[in-house]
Amino acid sequence: MHPSIAPSSVADSIPLIIVSSEELAEVLATLPAPAKAFATAQGFAADTGSHLVLPDAAGGIAAVLFGWAPLKAEADPFLPGKLPPLLPEGTYRLERLPEAAAANAVLGFLLGAYRFDRYRTKKAPPKARLVLPPGVDGEEVTRIAEAVALGRDLINTPANDLGPDGIEAAARSVAGRHGATIAVTVGDDLLTGNFPMIHAVGRASAVAPRLIDLTWGDPAHPKVTLVGKGVAFDTGGLDIKPPAGMTLMKKDMGGAAAALALADLVIGAKLPVRLRVLIPAVENAISGSSFRPGDILQSRKGLTVEIGNTDAEGRLILGDALALADEEAPDLIVDYATLTGAARVALGPDLPPFYTDDDALAARLASLSRAVNDPVWRMPFWSPYDTMLSSKIADVNHIAGSAFAGSVIAALFLRRFVDKAGAYVHFDIFGWTPSAKPGRPEGGEVQAARLVYAYLKERFGR
Structure with missing residues (x-):
């Protein structure tokens, strides 16, 4: 069990009483007179997210009031996630908690207890x-919280300790823990194995590029393949980013982190699927061997790709990995990538867009995203924009010649590498929480992995 979960046998737990402002008078009337008087004297109004520790006659804690209306449409299901650093040491039980809100309340609490302190003096x-x-x-909530913590740790780790080889080590750790099979193609072997775009993007780094291929499960089960963008650090290449653009580029492997977190969940739950995880892991560095604007790259798919900008490297490595994933015609391909700033301009950091041509799948993902509080928003594979990827000297350019529809254009490029899969979903995630929210501390965030886990459980768990 998660360390923030108490044994069920604890009898002397402290009531953590959930109360809205509308219900406050009713709840105060049930409290002993001294506790009611204390709450009144403190001016507690049960504002959303507020809390008040009520003392008992001996100076201990009698109860805690927590302002929340969990069944309101605008309520944050993870609001209890703000409590772990605020509550005194002790064991608490949630009171007046609707059953429909219980699982998210507990998960939010566990996610709010997360800390990344690898590089700081350890605090309790x-x-x-x-x-x-x-x-x-x-x-189940422990498994989810620990998988999210795994992904957050990876994103938060700087590139000097998590290069392409570090991403490989993380994948090997997941594989070893669950008895999965893993194969890794490294360096010039990528050319022999026909992954030319992964090689081109990563060849300038002192740490060789690689393709990580993890498999688990019965080959006779439905095939689900996850593809995660693993750019350990992105300088932009020869189209170098300005300093402000590089500040958070350790998180450019957030897609790989999300894929590994989801794999940890799927395998841990022993879902009856044949799972495959493909992670192209590179550093987009600068040296004499960097790929250049104007280069023409071969791809595994057979398409030739004109390089419009070396800072759009993620879609190149994903293209080769998606082509490999598609060759065995899996039932579902899901990719995660910290791909475009345009997605952030459109929807902000907390609401990743997703793309699919499967309307039923899209509707179910949208519904489940609300249920599990893992928000996403559907965006269109708008085929008329395909012409914006035209090249005069190659089969396709990997960027458009204008600043319009950047996330859609990137998604359309990726879709060219998927033909045979039963369904394909692309998530353009940010992978980072810029300012702390309940259950979501500032820093690396695993987006859309819990959502797809819920979908896979629903679809294949039977």
């Missing part, structure tokens, strides 16, 4: 623990 972690409410599966 939050010591508040929750007794599981009835109906909440402790092993």
Whole structure:
């Protein structure tokens, strides 16, 4: 169990009473007179996210009031995630919590207890623990919280400690823990194996590029393939980024982190699928061997690709990996990539766009995203924009000649590498929380992995 989950046998837990401003008078009337008087004297109004520790007669903690209306449409399902660093040490039980909100409330609490302190003097972690409410599966929420922590740790780790080889090590750790098979193609072997775009993007780095290929499960089961962009650091290449543009580029492997977190969930739950995870892991560095604007690259698919800008490297490495994924015609391909600034301009950091031609799949993902509080928003594979990728000297350019529809253009480029799969979904994620929110500390974030896990459980879990 997660360390923030208390044993169910704890009898002397502290009530953590959920109350909205509309219900405050009713709840205060049920409290002992001294507690009611204390809350009134403190001016507690049950504002959303506020809390008040109520003392008992001996100077201990009698209860905690927490302002929240979990069933309101605008309520944040993870709001209890702000509590772990605020509550005194102790074991708490949630009271007046609707059953429909319980699983997300507990998960938000666990995710809010996350800390990344690898490079700092260790501080004591939050010591508040929750007794599981009835109906909440402790092993399941633990598995989800730990998978998210895995992905967050990877994104938060700087590139000097997590290059392409470090991403490989993380994938090997997941494979070893679950008994999965892993194969890695490194350096010039990428050319022999027909992954020319992965090689071209990563060849300038002192750490060789590689393609990580992890498989697990019965080959007779439905085939699900995950592809994660693993750019350990992105300078922009010869089209070098300005300093401000490089500040967060350690997170450009956020797609790989999301794919590994999802793999950890799928395998941990033993879903009846044949899972494959493909991660092209590179550093987009600068040296005499850098690929250049105007170069023409071969691709595994057979398409020739004109390079319009070396800072659009992610779609190149994904193209080769998607082509490999598509060759065995899996039932579903899902890719995760920190791909375009245009997606952030359109939807901000917290709402990743996703693309698919499968309307039923899109509708289900949209619905589940709300249920599990892993928000996404569907964007279109708008085919008329395909012409914006035209090249006069190659089969395709990998960028458009204008600043319009950048996320759509990138998605259309990727779609060219998928023909045979039963369904294909592309997530253009940010992989980062710029300012802390309940259950989402500032720093690396695993976006859309919990959502796809919920979908795979629903579709294949039976």
